[in-house]
Amino acid sequence: MQLKNINKLIHALLIATAPLLPAALFSLPVLAKKEEGTYPEKVIRVIVPNGAGGSTDKVSRLFVRELNNKLPVGLAVINIKGGGTSKGAQKAARSKPDGYTLLSTHQALLTSSALKINRLGPESLTPIAQIAHETYVIAVSPDSPIRNLDDLFKASNEGVNGKRIRVGVNPGAANHFFFLKAILHTKADVVFVPSGGGAKTLKQILGGHLDTSIFAVSEVHQLIKSKKLHALAVFDTKTHDKLSGVSTARQQGHDIVIKLNYTMYAPAGTEQSRIKVIADALGEIVKQKSFVEDLQEQSINPDYKTGAALQQTIDKDYAEMKIIANHIKQKAQENAAKKKR
Template sequence: MHMSLNKTLIVFAMSCGVLTSGSAWSADYPNKAIRMIVPYSAGGGADNAARIIAKTLGDTLKQPIVIENKPGASGSIGATQVARAPADGYTLLYDASSFSINPVLRKLPYDPLKDFIAVSKVVSSPYLMVVPTNSAYDSVKSYVDAAKASPGKLTFASYGIGSPVHIVGELLKQETGIDIVHVPYKGGAPALVDVMGGVVDTYFANAASAMSYIRGEKLKALATTAAKRSSDLPDVATMTEQGVKMDVSEWNGIFAPAGTPEPVISKLSEAIGTALKDPATIRQLNNLGMQVEGSSPEAFKSFIANELTRWDAVAKKNNIRLD
């Protein structure tokens, strides 16, 4: 009895020591620079937004946030690196919509829900259905009517098979029953050039990349894919307003490796929320055509789960698979 009590006390003391040690370690976080991996090329929309947020977030946490670009395979190469990183809060992933599309299209060495903790949704940006300024199409209906009259003749561009804008085009086909041809490019820039030149009929551009061309009258926006009209383009109706059920936006968010201690996640979440309230940060992100979001880890995890379910259904219905 006495021996058993001693063992119990020893175990209790050890557990208290572990908890105290863990709590002290968490309270000390962060005490060095944090790596934030952006799994896309430098200079793109996600990279530009990440650098704006990293500066303010670093100021909030009082440690530098160092951006590292690890592009390839629609973001899955960089995501894989973070999934395998130590779960200590010093390696984070800044990803975009491809995070919830890749798993339904290709085999990956990670599970998006099990191998990551969704820390916070950060920004969103609607897609704009754009056509050349001299295009005969002046509404979604006129495009859909033309596509129905000539099945397999009209085209839509994307920046790659399985990219978010490819999937949005497939969603348009699914919701309207039209037969249009997908023309994949190796990037958004060449796709936009060919849309402006009339080589392809339309493209779902994110607002950040298309806004300057629309203002310069080199592109014409037929619709926004978001639930509400853009404050930057109040005269451009939503897809839903034009009879096509669609509520899709490009999004960016921050993730940590699974197993990262809860106090660290909590501190990161709070710091991100603070950073996203900074007026200068909001202004810079708005100038990129992005709307500030911010969310709790629980809400962001639920959002990711819903996105995975939605895109899985679209991929299966349209028989899209990359491997």
């Protein structure tokens, strides 16, 4: 390579790095609409611990879009994925508790903490507000002999045609915990297959390679409507608008409620007055008709909670997740011992 060419390359790199300046400005307070002395007065970073474009990211961006209109400053979404959301959650927890770094997540914070992937735990963050929830539904292939929850619990214990049932999950993720939550009381013995999340698991069920799994309503309502999937039960307190004819677990005599709660957090130690500013803004947002319609389009329902009520929900959820995590670890040890033998 000639010296002249190397010079040209350096020149090009300089040209290329020049635009980094405006790019970096995105995260600087210069762009903020200033209001001296009050909170907030500079750009707020909202960490989403999932990849850009995923369902959590999409929903989080809906909140952020509305917050942008409500607050006097801008908000920027930062996607930090990895470690079952623990990378982003830990990054938020370690940030300065000044209200300028927030976290938008759901029970993945609790599942990753219960499994000790997130070593800081939910106590490293202060919940600001729960904004919405997404209902879960268990589904099987239409030709499956499992037709309702009782059949599922029986099949979980005894298997189908002499074989243990195969359940598709994303190991350690919310759908794994949620399925276990549904069947834990049955002392079930099922095979968990690491088929991944939503669409990947669905493909395996429709192809006849898996027996069942648990899904967010948005992932399956169309397939259930077109009878390509059979829903066993909806895990909510009432039936879902998009799943007419599908009864709730309660209606079938089982008091199981499984919901993914979209919640915003701040690092522990953040001033309560600052938390209140965000919580109040979110409270106003969930009352907006257009916002509710945007959520419902994605089969998500507004469900606003804050303060002690929210903390209570999180504590209860976390206690359940810890029991399930112990069960997962115990099963893993049993399997490892079986393999050794």
